[in-house]
Amino acid sequence: MLVLSRQRDESIVIGDNVVVTIVDIRGDKVRLGIDAPGEVPVHRQEVYEAIQRENRKSGQRSESR
Numbered sequence: 001m002l003v004l005s006r007q008r009d010e011s012i013v014i015g016d017n018v019v020v021t022i023v024d025i026r027g028d029k030v031r032l033g034i035d036a037p038g039e040v041p042v043h044r045q046e047v048y049e050a051i052q053r054e055n056r057k058s059g060q061r062s063e064s065r
Contacts, residue, residue: 017036018040
């Protein structure tokens with residue numbers, strides 16, 4: 001894992017087309033702005049994991065038919 005220090009309004013670039021900007025810092029919470037092309041899915045980790053679980057369930061249902 002790469003760990004970077006950034007301050008408000010500073011950014012990091014991932015690949016050629018994803019920019020993550022520190023929008024705000026309040027106490028122990030950091031707000032991020034993510035600029036990515038529409039074809040690049042961006043999810044919070046817990047949402048991503050829920051999508052993966054549902055996809056696995058759907059796959060198991062279609063295989064059992």
